[in-house]
Amino acid sequence: MEYVSPEGLRLDGRRPTEMRQLRAEVGVVAKADGSASFEMGNTKVIAAVYGPREVQNKGQQMDDQALVRCEYSMANFSTGDRMRKPKGDRRSTEISLVIRQTMEACILTHLMPRSQIDIFVQVLQADGGTRSACINAATLALADAGIPMRDLVTSCSAGYLNNIPLLDLNYVEDSAGGPDVTVGILPKLDKVTLLQMDAKLPIDIFENVMQLAIEGCKAVANYIREILLENTKKLEFCRGV
Amino acid sequence: MGLSLGEKNFIKGGIAQDIRTDGRKRLTYRPVSVETGVIPQASGSARVKMGATDVIASVKAELGKPNASHPDKGRVSIYVDCSPTAEPTFEGRGGEELSIELSTALQRCLLGGKSGAGAGIDLSSLSIVEGKVCWDIYIDGLVVSSDGNLLDALGAAIKAALSNTAIPKVEVAANASSDEQPEVDVSDEEFLQFDTTGIPVIITLTKVGRHYIVDATAEEESQMSSAVSISVNRQGRICGLTKRGGAGLDPSIILDMISVAKHVSEQLIDKLDSEIAAAEACDEEL
Numbered sequence: 364m365e366y367v368s369p370e371g372l373r374l375d376g377r378r379p380t381e382m383r384q385l386r387a388e389v390g391v392v393a394k395a396d397g398s399a400s401f402e403m404g405n406t407k408v409i410a411a412v413y414g415p416r417e418v419q420n421k422g423q424q425m426d427d428q429a430l431v432r433c434e435y436s437m438a439n440f441s442t443g444d445r446m447r448k449p450k451g452d453r454r455s456t457e458i459s460l461v462i463r464q465t466m467e468a469c470i471l472t473h474l475m476p477r478s479q480i481d482i483f484v485q486v487l488q489a490d491g492g493t494r495s496a497c498i499n500a501a502t503l504a505l506a507d508a509g510i511p512m513r514d515l516v517t518s519c520s521a522g523y524l525n526n527i528p529l530l531d532l533n534y535v536e537d538s539a540g541g542p543d544v545t546v547g548i549l550p551k552l553d554k555v556t557l558l559q560m561d562a563k564l565p566i567d568i569f570e571n572v573m574q575l576a577i578e579g580c581k582a583v584a585n586y587i588r589e590i591l592l593e594n595t596k597k598l599e600f601c602r603g604v
Numbered sequence: 605m606g607l608s609l610g611e612k613n614f615i616k617g618g619i620a621q622d623i624r625t626d627g628r629k630r631l632t633y634r635p636v637s638v639e640t641g642v643i644p645q646a647s648g649s650a651r652v653k654m655g656a657t658d659v660i661a662s663v664k665a666e667l668g669k670p671n672a673s674h675p676d677k678g679r680v681s682i683y684v685d686c687s688p689t690a691e692p693t694f695e696g697r698g699g700e701e702l703s704i705e706l707s708t709a710l711q712r713c714l715l716g717g718k719s720g721a722g723a724g725i726d727l728s729s730l731s732i733v734e735g736k737v738c739w740d741i742y743i744d745g746l747v748v749s750s751d752g753n754l755l756d757a758l759g760a761a762i763k764a765a766l767s768n769t770a771i772p773k774v775e776v777a778a779n780a781s782s783d784e785q786p787e788v789d790v791s792d793e794e795f796l797q798f799d800t801t802g803i804p805v806i807i808t809l810t811k812v813g814r815h816y817i818v819d820a821t822a823e824e825e826s827q828m829s830s831a832v833s834i835s836v837n838r839q840g841r842i843c844g845l846t847k848r849g850g851a852g853l854d855p856s857i858i859l860d861m862i863s864v865a866k867h868v869s870e871q872l873i874d875k876l877d878s879e880i881a882a883a884e885a886c887d888e889e890l
Contacts, residue, residue: 392749393656411689434688434695439744440646440662483688
């Protein structure tokens with residue numbers, strides 16, 4: 364199947380190195396300590412952060428750092444065909460783990476010993492790149508909750524189809540069976556904190572694809588920064604400073 | 605919910621004096637906002653916000669085979685999921701109990717009895733070929749943020765989602781043999797709208813102390829002795845009723861609550877209908 368037309372356009376009309384439209388909003392769940400919604404094209408997720416708070420299960424308490432927990436769940440209506448049993452399958456457990464590890468790497472956990480931070484991500488619509496969207500939403504929610512972080516982690520995926528590296532795969536491109544490289548970076552520190560790939564790819568091409576994904580992450584980081592700045596200005600205005 | 609004695613007394617005292625902690629009267633709703641078409645993949649969807657309560661309902665229509673006992677009727681099922689984003693205790697299987705409670709309450713209020721008689725949704729309109737093909741309607745609710753009164757919000761969201769629903773028009777190939785599964789052609793272009801005028805709204809009256817209130821927040825719900833959810837349609841008929849909470853109620857109070865619910869429902873239906881119409885207009889413009 365042809366994923367990039369001779370004119371150099373993808374199935375949804377994007378250029379190979381073009382990202383889907385990003386949209387984010389901070390403070391979507393009133394009761395949470397921090398929350399955000401993040402959209403990449405048709406993929407839409409909500410993240411809510413509760414904490415730092417008392418550790419619920421005393422056995423898990425750590426005396427030198429905070430406990431970070433994460434749960435990823437998909438809504439029944441998030442996929443094209445209705446799902447019946449969404450809770451606790453292997454895929455969501457794996458993604459929860461990936462998000463937890465990525466976020467733990469950037470939270471300054473040693474500042475909040477004997478406490479717990481819960482990150483809940485809920486997928487409302489899945490159209491490829493849910494992993495990345497969840498990490499971006501979680502970053503925004505953590506920032507909204509005022510949790511100290513080393514940097515804003517951002518994530519983006521890239522693939523390689525029809526001998527062309529493609530940025531930010533959607534569902535159709537993702538299920539084409541080509542490689543899918545998901546990268547998470549700390550943009551200011553210039554460090555990679557998450558790297559996943561399925562399928563095989565020659566090393567020199569992999570370098571290009573990864574570079575493309577990193578560029579994507581940086582674009583996301585700029586956007587997230589903008590949203591946070593806007594939100595901060597709004598808060599400042601509300602306080603009447 | 606961790607409330608001090610003073611806070612508890614403040615909530616109760618306020619309700620007794622007809623001015624609640626957020627300044628509302630006992631029978632006033634929080635502002636309701638409706639957004640339709642939030643899930644493009646579904647046949648219909650809506651998001652309803654009542655104060656800090658935020659729920660999404662989506663409707664999906666699939667072709668299925670009708671039940672042998674009711675060959676002339678389609679099927680509607682309602683599932684509710686409580687997202688842990690709404691409350692950390694919903695993590696893992698923690699929200700399951702509440703999800704099931706809400707799903708069954710909604711089924712009772714909207715779908716009528718087992719036979720489908722008295723349902724808010726006209727099940728016979730979902731039949732395509734009697735005994736062979738019908739529409740299976742799956743209604744999925746998701747609680748994104750919870751601040752009390754989930755049932756009313758979900759009921760409103762389902763009503764809004766159903767008015768947003770477009771069901772494809774179906775052509776049945778006219779091969780007459782009676783025991784074969786008939787071939788059906790689902791149109792991509794022509795859609796039918798649901799008739800939502802008969803769908804009831806749900807009014808939950810929460811009893812705190814000697815009085816009862818509508819649209820209770822989570823704090824107020826924590827002080828309740830019992831709650832009665834009544835679904836009322838536009839004609840003022842009662843379509844379903846459930847009572848929750850431990851304390852017993854005097855039968856005369858229940859009758860009184862029903863008449864109050866009927867009165868409140870008129871305002872809520874009007875408000876919802878205008879919100880839904882506004883949301884639909886806004887949705888079409890985009």
